[in-house]
Every structure is written in structure tokens, then in C-alpha cells.
Amino acid sequence: FKKQYHELSLKLAQPLxxxxxxxxxxxxxxxxxxxxxxxxxxxxxxxxxxxxILAAAYGIEE
Incomplete structure (x- = not known):
């Protein structure tokens, strides 16, 4: 199902x-x-x- 709409979802996301x-x-x-x-x-x-992103900002490494 998701694969079926992949191209459409990319088209809809173009403004983003x-x-x-x-x-x-x-x-x-x-x-x-x-x-x-x-x-x-x-x-x-x-x-x-x-x-x-927050972890990196606080200097917390994995």
C-alpha cells in the first residue's frame, strides 16, 4: 500500500x-x-x- 503511493507522497511533499x-x-x-x-x-x-538534536546541544553522546 505505501509503495503504491510513494511517488504521490513525494509530489505532495515538494513544498516542504x-x-x-x-x-x-x-x-x-x-x-x-x-x-x-x-x-x-x-x-x-x-x-x-x-x-x-537536543542531546547533541547538551553534549550528550550516544
């Missing part, structure tokens, strides 16, 4: 991809693993989980 690319922020965040995959596919940028 454009915003991420235009913002040129140092990091992109999402708590959804599927969204992270699509963000990477659509922008070439790795999206990180917000908790990982």
Missing part, C-alpha cells in the same frame, strides 16, 4: 522540500522515520530526530 532547501538551516528535524526518509530523498539532507 523546497522550504527546507530554501531555508538552508544547519539541521532538519522530524520525529517520523518515514518523513525522514522522504526528506532525505527529496532534499539530499539527512533529517534528525529532535531528541538527537
Amino acid at each position: 522540500f523546497d522550504a527546507i532547501t530554501t531555508a538552508d538551516a544547519p539541521v532538519t528535524a522530524t520525529d517520523c522515520p518515514l518523513a525522514a526518509l522522504q526528506i532525505e530523498q527529496g532534499t539530499g539532507r539527512q533529517a534528525k530526530h529532535p531528541i538527537r
Whole structure:
């Protein structure tokens, strides 16, 4: 089912991809693993989980 709508979901997410690319922020965040995959596919940028970003900000390593 999800594979069937993959291309459509990428098309619908294009405004998000454009915003991420235009913002040129140092990091992109999402708590959804599927969204992270699509963000990477659509922008070439790795999206990180917000908790990982906070951990790095506080100097907490895995």
C-alpha cells in the first residue's frame, strides 16, 4: 500500500522540500522515520530526530 503511493507522497511533499532547501538551516528535524526518509530523498539532507538534536546541544553522546 505505501509503495503504491510513494511517488504521490513525494509530489505532495515538494513544498516542504523546497522550504527546507530554501531555508538552508544547519539541521532538519522530524520525529517520523518515514518523513525522514522522504526528506532525505527529496532534499539530499539527512533529517534528525529532535531528541538527537537536543542531546547533541547538551553534549550528550550516544
